[in-house]
Amino acid sequence: MNTDWFVVLSALLFSTGALGILLRRSPMVILLCLELMLNAGNLALVAFSRMVGNAQGQVFAVIVMVIAACEVVVGLGLIVAIFRRRLPLDVDDLRELRG
Amino acid sequence: MEEVLFFLAAIGALGGAFGVIAMRNPFYSVLALIVHLFSLAALFLLLTAAFVAAAQVVVYAGAVMVLYVFVVAYVGGGGESAWEPIPGQRFLAPLLAVALFVELSVAVLSSSLLALGADGPDVPAGFGNPAAIGRLLLEKFLLPFEASSILLLLAAVGAIVLASNRRQGEGDIPDEPSPNREEGMSPSPSPTAGAIS
Numbered sequence: 001m002n003t004d005w006f007v008v009l010s011a012l013l014f015s016t017g018a019l020g021i022l023l024r025r026s027p028m029v030i031l032l033c034l035e036l037m038l039n040a041g042n043l044a045l046v047a048f049s050r051m052v053g054n055a056q057g058q059v060f061a062v063i064v065m066v067i068a069a070c071e072v073v074v075g076l077g078l079i080v081a082i083f084r085r086r087l088p089l090d091v092d093d094l095r096e097l098r099g
Numbered sequence: 100m101e102e103v104l105f106f107l108a109a110i111g112a113l114g115g116a117f118g119v120i121a122m123r124n125p126f127y128s129v130l131a132l133i134v135h136l137f138s139l140a141a142l143f144l145l146l147t148a149a150f151v152a153a154a155q156v157v158v159y160a161g162a163v164m165v166l167y168v169f170v171v172a173y174v175g176g177g178g179e180s181a182w183e184p185i186p187g188q189r190f191l192a193p194l195l196a197v198a199l200f201v202e203l204s205v206a207v208l209s210s211s212l213l214a215l216g217a218d219g220p221d222v223p224a225g226f227g228n229p230a231a232i233g234r235l236l237l238e239k240f241l242l243p244f245e246a247s248s249i250l251l252l253l254a255a256v257g258a259i260v261l262a263s264n265r266r267q268g269e270g271d272i273p274d275e276p277s278p279n280r281e282e283g284m285s286p287s288p289s290p291t292a293g294a295i296s
Contacts (some may be wrong), residue, residue: 001105001145003212004208004215009109009142011203018197020120020259023189028125028171034130035159036116039139042151043105050146051212055227058148059235059243065151065158066247070254072163076170082173084262 014040025090027082031075038068040080105145111138129167136160147222150232 009020024030042061049057083088115135120126136159143152185191208215225231236244 001101001218002216003219005105005140006146007207007215008204009112011200011207013112014202014203015106015196016113016116016120018199020116022192022195023120026125029119029128032119032125032128032167035132035163036119036135038190039136043139043142044153046143046146046148049148049227050222051215051217051219053222053226055231055235056239058151058227058232059240061148061151062154062232062236063240063243063247065154068252069158069163070250072102072166072263073254074256076166076194077250077258079170079174080262090175 003047003051007044010040010044013043014036025092027075027079027089027091029093030091031072033077034071034075038064038071038089056084101145104141108138108141108145111135112142126168126195129164129171132167133160133164136164146227148227150227150229153229 014037017040019031020033020036021030024033042064045057045061045064049055049061079089083096087094112135115131115133115138116133119128119135122131136155140152140155140160141259143155
């Protein structure tokens with residue numbers, strides 16, 4: 001399997017995640033779409049690592065997974081905090097910080 | 100054989116990704132993401148990245164998704180409002196996504212990387228297995244490895260602080276509530292509110 005197939009698939013998954021972030025309003029689904037984008041980046045990293053024949057790219061992918069786990073933990077903590085304060089779980093309603 | 104596996108996994112990954120953004124109920128979105136993650140693990144196996152695939156299944160599809168399912172069950176999947184703050188958002192967003200895809204593809208495929216059209220070099224049998232990755236992590240990438248573990252610890256502490264019962268946070272709120280706060284919290288923030296929630 002050529003590397004370009006994997007890279008194009010990764011680009012497709014990345015833009016799908018971007019589409020979800022633009023379309024959806026629930027913070028939970030936006031976090032899921034962030035996961036999609038991070039995983040697309042992971043796929044590109046692993047594909048290029050195979051292309052070069054060097055396993056260092058896979059270490060990058062593992063570190064990206066750690067970053068994604070951190071992002072999920074903090075994001076879900078924020079969602080629980082928003083829910084506890086009885087604020088609406090909708091990114092268009094949560095706009096006190098808007099200029 | 101390899102092509103068949105690739106296309107099966109690619110269809111699974113794409114279907115899962117579209118399922119995430121198409122489902123109304125966040126719970127089904129999480130389930131679609133699990134399908135996506137398993138297909139991605141199959142793709143990683145095709146790329147001879149055994150350790151990354153195993154970590155994907157164990158860490159993502161196992162641990163992180165369980166966290167998501169718990170939070171969805173706690174918060175509950177509410178329907179989204181049909182109100183659009185930007186007119187035409189539903190038509191502009193797919194346009195932007197397609198533009199992003201075309202841009203990324205052109206950027207990668209028109210680069211002068213000759214190896215893109217090839218299969219990649221033959222790799223030794225132990226390529227990407229846990230021993231190789233562990234050797235790299237603990238010898239060459241020791242500092243990033245430790246930094247990421249500290250980051251993970253900080254994120255765990257931060258999540259506990261964020262999602263805790265806000266005993267101290269309520270102590271910080273002055274007795275006379277400022278007008279901005281009242282608008283945000285329609286039920287008055289009585290001291291018992293934290294105990295109920």
